Amino acid sequence: MGTRAVVLRRVGRRYECYYHHSDGSPSGLGARLIEALRSPLFKSWEDVMGFCGLDRMDRVVEKPEDVYPWVQADLEYVYVVDPEPPRLTIYATSFPRRLPYFIFEVYSSYAMYFPDPGHVVSRMAEVETYSRMLLRALEQYHRAVKGGE
Numbered sequence: 001m002g003t004r005a006v007v008l009r010r011v012g013r014r015y016e017c018y019y020h021h022s023d024g025s026p027s028g029l030g031a032r033l034i035e036a037l038r039s040p041l042f043k044s045w046e047d048v049m050g051f052c053g054l055d056r057m058d059r060v061v062e063k064p065e066d067v068y069p070w071v072q073a074d075l076e077y078v079y080v081v082d083p084e085p086p087r088l089t090i091y092a093t094s095f096p097r098r099l100p101y102f103i104f105e106v107y108s109s110y111a112m113y114f115p116d117p118g119h120v121v122s123r124m125a126e127v128e129t130y131s132r133m134l135l136r137a138l139e140q141y142h143r144a145v146k147g148g149e
Contacts, residue, residue, distance in 0.1 A: 005029050005077040006067050007054055009045065015061050015080065017071060018054035024077050026090055026107065026124035026131075033079060034114045034124075037086045045083075068093045069101045078103055086111035092131035097139045106131045 005024025008015035020029050029052060036048040049056070059071050068075050078091040090107040094100065107127045115123040 003028070003076050004072065004074055005079060006057075006072060006075055007033070007052070007079040007081060008061065008064055008067065010080065010082045013062075015064065017057040017059040017061060017067065018049065019057050019072070020052065020054055022053075024075075026077065026127040027121050029077070030079065030088075030090055030107070030124045030127070031120045033081065033088055034111075034120050035117070037081065037088060037111050038114055038117075048081075064089075064091055065103055068095070068103050088114075090127065092135065094135065094138075097135050099135070099139055099142055104131075104134075106134075 002022060003024040004022075005020045007018040007020060007029075009018065023029060032052045033048070036042045036051050042048050042051060048054075057071070061067055061071065064078055064080050067078050074095055075093050076095055078093065080089040080091070081087070082089075087108070087110045089105060091103040092106045093103045107124075114120070
């Protein structure tokens with residue numbers, strides 16, 4: 001799949017950027033991040049990067065909203081990892097809809113409350129479905145407000 005995503009890792013008050021080119025959807029990359037953040041086998045951020053297929057970008061941003069579209073314009077998801085205590089927040093972007101650029105939160109949880117391992121992929125698939133439904137509704141609303149363009 002060609003779903004592009006960026007993972008932001010909080011370091012102090014800023015975020016390091018990591019790119020993920022393929023299958024960056026919540027049921028793909030989101031599920032892998034949950035697995036890595038939950039598991040005691042992943043002792044370092046480098047372990048998580050390797051397991052999730054993340055490539056470090058030479059970018060640091062002040063807030064998640066700074067990533068899209070300024071760092072990468074064709075992103076569909078932005079993930080934020082807060083290391084202590086472990087937490088994952090997922091944002092969907094307005095790409096590929098004909099909407100102004102924005103991101104919105106679709107999921108957030110501390111590691112201790114992540115879905116059970118047997119339900120992670122299905123829960124993340126629900127997150128994808130809900131975010132797509134919301135984007136379609138926003139696109140229709142945006143067209144109506146602009147006069148049916």
